[in-house]
Every structure is written in C-alpha cells, then in structure tokens.
Amino acid sequence: MDHDFSLILTFVGGLAAALLFGLIARKLHLSPLVGYLLAGVVVGPYSPGFVADSHTVEQFAELGVILLMFGVGLHFHLKDLIAVQKVAVPGAVVQISVATVLGVLVGWMFGWSAISGLVFGMAISVASTVVLTRVLEDNQNLHTPGGHVALGWLVVEDLFTILLLVLIPAVMEARQSGAGDWGGILSELGWMFVKLALLVALTLFAGKKVIPLVLRYVARTGARDLFTLAVLVIALGVAVCSAEFFGASMVLGAFLAGMVVGQSDFCARAAAEAMLMRDAFAVLFFVSVGMMFDPMSVGDCWPLALATLGVVMIGKPLAAYVVVRCLRRPVPLALSVSVALAQVGEFSFILAGIGLMYNILPPDANQAIILAAVVSISLNPILYRQIGPAVKWLQKRGIGFADPGGVNSMALPAPDARRVVLVGFGPTGRILKRILNDNGVEVIIVEMNIDTVTAIREQGGDIVYGDASQREILRHAGIEYAESLILSASIPDAKEIVGVALELNPHIDVMIHTKYMRDVDILKEAGASQVFSSESEVALSMAEYFLREGGADDEQIVSERQRIRAELDREMPGVSVAGHS
Known part of the structure; x- marks a missing residue:
C-alpha cells in the first residue's frame, strides 16, 4: 500500500x-x-x-x-x-x-x-x-x-x-x-x-x-x-x-x-x-x-x-x-x-x-x-x-528629568522629624505605611505610577513622583534626614537605588524586599542593611504551618524558626525570614 x-x-x-x-x-x-x-x-x-x-x-x-x-x-x-x-x-x-x-x-x-x-x-x-x-x-x-x-x-x-x-x-x-x-x-x-x-x-x-x-x-x-x-x-x-x-x-x-x-x-x-x-x-x-x-x-x-x-x-x-x-x-x-x-x-x-x-x-x-x-x-x-x-547618562546631565507639572512641589516635614523613605506603594508598601504611621513614623513615598501619585496627593499624603534611582528624587524625598530607606517591592534597579541613597546619607538603614535569595549577596554588597527574601519567608511560613498542624507547640516552632534563621544568616548574612514572635 x-x-x-x-x-x-x-x-x-x-x-x-x-x-x-x-x-x-x-x-x-x-x-x-x-x-x-x-x-x-x-x-x-x-x-x-x-x-x-x-x-x-x-x-x-x-x-x-x-x-x-x-x-x-x-x-x-x-x-x-x-x-x-x-x-x-x-x-x-x-x-x-x-x-x-x-x-x-x-x-x-x-x-x-x-x-x-x-x-x-x-x-x-x-x-x-x-x-x-x-x-x-x-x-x-x-x-x-x-x-x-x-x-x-x-x-x-x-x-x-x-x-x-x-x-x-x-x-x-x-x-x-x-x-x-x-x-x-x-x-x-x-x-x-x-x-x-x-x-x-x-x-x-x-x-x-x-x-x-x-x-x-x-x-x-x-x-x-x-x-x-x-x-x-x-x-x-x-x-x-x-x-x-x-x-x-x-x-x-x-x-x-x-x-x-x-x-x-x-x-x-x-x-x-x-x-x-x-x-x-x-x-x-x-x-x-x-x-x-x-x-x-x-x-x-x-x-x-x-x-x-x-x-x-x-x-x-x-x-x-x-x-x-x-x-x-x-x-x-x-x-x-x-x-x-x-x-x-x-x-x-x-x-x-x-x-x-x-x-x-x-x-x-x-x-x-x-x-x-x-x-x-x-x-x-x-x-x-x-x-x-x-x-x-541623561540623569547625570539633567536631560529630561524636570518635575512634570510640579507634581513633586510638596511641603516636606521638618528635618528633625522621624522619617522613612518608602519606595513602591503596592500592597506591601500600603501595609508598611499604615503600621509605621500608627507608630508615629513619618513616611515619604516614592512612586513611579503617576495615577497612584495623583490619588495619594488628593488624599493629602506625602508622595514623590519619580524614579528612586535618581539622586534628585531621593533628595526631594528627604533622604538626607531619613533614618531608613525601605524598598517594599522587588525592584530591578535596587542596587543603584542603594548606592545613591548611601551617597546622600551614609548612615541610613536600608531594608530591601527581593523575590529571590540569589539576589541577596548582590544587594548586601551594595550596602543594604537587611534583605527580606520572599522565597525564604514563604518557605518558613509554610514550614511553621506544617509543624503547627502536626501538633508542635509554640516553643518548638520558635526554636525551629531561630535555628533556620541562624543557618540562613551563616549561609547568606543579612537575609531575613518572617516569623511570628
């Protein structure tokens, strides 16, 4: 056939x-x-x-x-x-x-x-x-x-x-x-x-x-x-x-x-x-x-x-x-x-x-x-x-980085106020801002989404519109007088942002959220004080849930969490994992 x-x-x-x-x-x-x-x-x-x-x-x-x-x-x-x-x-x-x-x-x-x-x-x-x-x-x-x-x-x-x-x-x-x-x-x-x-x-x-x-x-x-x-x-x-x-x-x-x-x-x-x-x-x-x-x-x-x-x-x-x-x-x-x-x-x-x-x-x-x-x-x-x-290259020469329409023309708090510069206003950023505000900390947000900026400004919030890797944007947010810089989202330019922030304020405490543990060493070398890895946090939370469902008491769970945190700190100094205290 x-x-x-x-x-x-x-x-x-x-x-x-x-x-x-x-x-x-x-x-x-x-x-x-x-x-x-x-x-x-x-x-x-x-x-x-x-x-x-x-x-x-x-x-x-x-x-x-x-x-x-x-x-x-x-x-x-x-x-x-x-x-x-x-x-x-x-x-x-x-x-x-x-x-x-x-x-x-x-x-x-x-x-x-x-x-x-x-x-x-x-x-x-x-x-x-x-x-x-x-x-x-x-x-x-x-x-x-x-x-x-x-x-x-x-x-x-x-x-x-x-x-x-x-x-x-x-x-x-x-x-x-x-x-x-x-x-x-x-x-x-x-x-x-x-x-x-x-x-x-x-x-x-x-x-x-x-x-x-x-x-x-x-x-x-x-x-x-x-x-x-x-x-x-x-x-x-x-x-x-x-x-x-x-x-x-x-x-x-x-x-x-x-x-x-x-x-x-x-x-x-x-x-x-x-x-x-x-x-x-x-x-x-x-x-x-x-x-x-x-x-x-x-x-x-x-x-x-x-x-x-x-x-x-x-x-x-x-x-x-x-x-x-x-x-x-x-x-x-x-x-x-x-x-x-x-x-x-x-x-x-x-x-x-x-x-x-x-x-x-x-x-x-x-x-x-x-x-x-x-x-x-x-x-x-x-x-x-x-x-x-x-x-x-354009930023160094000041080309095209003027504040559009005066959106950043806001009155910042006094230099002696307790202040945190928060980069990113997604779900994590919103929760952080609420907690910090409830504890008397002034939060200045840096955000790239113009619609978010407009909405927050209409509500009377302190927010700066622009790229946090730009020196003038961080300066406008009062980075020189801030005690901490928090990157609430996993940002591709995190390393550059840390470098600029430390130039403007060598004593600032920098906390970074990153998706991957592989990025921790890079961010630590850049000068971050603490790096919070999503991967490690999720792993620890799931392990805690499993142990609790299996009948482990609070003391055992706390002990296990401390052990994991110590091991991670030895393997990757500066990595933080979330836990319930």
Whole structure:
C-alpha cells in the first residue's frame, strides 16, 4: 500500500528545523521567532536540500493564525486597557499614524501607489506581542508602569489590526466585484458591517449562554482530553462559521471566540489547554513566513529593507517617545515603551500576506518586512538592556528629568522629624505605611505610577513622583534626614537605588524586599542593611504551618524558626525570614 508522506514530512521537517534554529537563537540570546523565520528560509523553495510543501505549510500556518488569534482574544481584557488608557490609547493612535505616513512616504520613494504605501505603513506600524512580552519578562519589567503601558498599547494595536483584517478584504473584494465607485464600495461595507454586527451579537450571546454551559458540562466529566477538544472545537468552529456564514475572516472569528471564552470562569484552563496546540501551529506560521523569503533578493531589495528598518527602529520609537513625554510621563517610562515597540512581528506578516493576496503590495515589500523583522527582533532585547545606562547618562546631565507639572512641589516635614523613605506603594508598601504611621513614623513615598501619585496627593499624603534611582528624587524625598530607606517591592534597579541613597546619607538603614535569595549577596554588597527574601519567608511560613498542624507547640516552632534563621544568616548574612514572635 503506497503512502503519501508529503504532509507528515512537511509537518515534522518544519517543526524539526524550527526546533534546531530556535535553540540556536536562544543560545545567542535572541528571540526564538528569529530561529523560526530562519528555519523557514532553510526549508523553503529558495534554499537547497529538503524543501517543505508550501501549500501544506500554509494550511498548517492558517491553523496557527487562528489559534494565535484565539489566544489574543483569551487574554484581551478591556480593564487592562482602561487602566492605562490615558497613555496607551493616544500613544498607540499617534504612533500608528506616524508609522503609516512614513510607510506611504517609503512607498512613494519606490514608485508604489498610495494604497500600496498605506497598507505597507499599517503593516509595519504594529509590534509583536510575543517579542514584547518576552523582553519585558526577561528584564523583570512586565509588572512595572512601563510594562503595563506597553501591554495596553499592544491591545490598541491588536484592535487596529483586527479592524484592518476586516476592512481590507471587504474593500478589495468590493472593487474586484465591479463596485468600483465610492457608492458601491460604501454599500458593500455597509452590508459587511451588518453581517459583522450579527456575528458579534450571536458570538456574545453564545459566549454568555451556550459556551459556558458546554464547557461546564465537559469539565464535570473530569476528562482533560475532552476539555481540550471542546476548546479547540469552539476556537476552530467559530472561526469557520464566521467565514462560511458571515463572510468574515476566520481570524476575526477566532478572536471573538477567544474573547467570549476569556470572560468566562474557564479562561485560565482554556488558555492552558489550547497553549500546546497553539504554539506548535504558530511556529509553523513563522516557518511559512520564512519560506517566502528569497535570500537572493537581498541584493535587489536592500534599499527598501533599510527604509523599512528606519521606520521600524527610528520612526516608530521616536513617535512613541515624543507622545509619552508630551503626556508628562517620565523619561524611563518613555524609553521603556518606545524601545519595546521598536520591532515588527506576527500581525505585520498577516497584513502583508493580505496585501500580497490582493496584489496591493509588490513581492519586494514582503521580503523587506521579513528582513526588518529578523533584524529588529534580534536587536530589540539588546537595545532594551541599554535603557538603564541611557537613563543614567541623561540623569547625570539633567536631560529630561524636570518635575512634570510640579507634581513633586510638596511641603516636606521638618528635618528633625522621624522619617522613612518608602519606595513602591503596592500592597506591601500600603501595609508598611499604615503600621509605621500608627507608630508615629513619618513616611515619604516614592512612586513611579503617576495615577497612584495623583490619588495619594488628593488624599493629602506625602508622595514623590519619580524614579528612586535618581539622586534628585531621593533628595526631594528627604533622604538626607531619613533614618531608613525601605524598598517594599522587588525592584530591578535596587542596587543603584542603594548606592545613591548611601551617597546622600551614609548612615541610613536600608531594608530591601527581593523575590529571590540569589539576589541577596548582590544587594548586601551594595550596602543594604537587611534583605527580606520572599522565597525564604514563604518557605518558613509554610514550614511553621506544617509543624503547627502536626501538633508542635509554640516553643518548638520558635526554636525551629531561630535555628533556620541562624543557618540562613551563616549561609547568606543579612537575609531575613518572617516569623511570628
């Protein structure tokens, strides 16, 4: 019996190449996406050796895009956007507009039509969610003000992309069907929006009334494989129905399916179950993009590639930086957001693919976008790590660190008052402030989140807005007269903050909260008096609970706690572990 192995060979060959080049990319401290794109080049028709079947890869890639958009919908939360809307919404709109205009100018330079330049500009205006999230995580900035703004910014870009994925095919199909005049196009668009409204209404209804019931019924069976299957059927089923019955793209249907499941009680589990399938097919999507790249075309399209890189790595971040600064946010936040967005990724390829499908973009445009993606994604983590040194260089020269709008123009307590400077006002900081205030200690807060600063100032609290690693910010908080400096959250710049604080007040007592015990020695060497490790505190609290439940009395628990504290102090002098006295 003869077998056609083309499908399995393509699947295995594509994944194997992606694994190999993804590992190489990680070894070189690059994003795995770079490896996946290069894997596509190697197994593509323009390279010697094994050639994957392009049609089969495209089918797998289509599944990857659907599951990718389902994941985007799962993690789409309007409240995340609302929390940073004052910066993310105007910032993303301005940056997308600037990048689009620059794309039109690039198209004009190379003799393209206005519509070609417009689609090209919109394609390179959006950044990669995968790359941005990884860069923020690697630099421990995902849960910082800059990280929150960047993620909110991406939400706006995602919504913009979804809109384009609906509009571009509708407009082009209206033109190709003979409705070339504006009246005909508007009529087609009107009918399309009616169908989309019906699709959204039905999906929202199903998401509220039907899908939760189905998932709850399947979950009660206790069969994990059935739940995974149910999630995949919902994702792919809504995507296919949106295309077959409503004339919308499967990408939009997948996004809507993810969004409604994401609002249910099964969001976290659905995301976990769909993750493996999504990642595998999403990898093949990037491989399929790489397969379209012809290395021999570099000699012909390098001027276009350079112009594209200029827009992506200079025009976009510059626009983002300017708008964030105009919104009176600090230099570190502006640099963090602008550099993180200086790349292109998955949605750029999707939009470029639509442009090629409808003959809007020339083939060279896609080649240039792939080249720009490889270079920008490779350089992005390296550039992001330079933000800290750049901020310090600017700080020493007093560039861009003026107090925005007099937010720090507050009257501090008298120099002889008992005072603590508290850096960070999250849950730990709030509890510390309450306890210290109750015991007659004046607490001056240093916080980077402008919304938190505004709220505390309205309540009459003493709070300084700015980066605690800056000398002038700590001086404004009265660090010279403070008896203690407390870093209540695990802060990436903790070492620098300690150094600046000790320069201004050599006798200050510095207490630091850090997540990891491995950071204790570094912080102690920097001059911290006491370091409180979350890992050791949690371990001790859990051990105390276990001993107490096992019948141990208070004396035994106190003795054990003291023994552990003594051992930790010998192993890592200066580590503190929490306990009940």
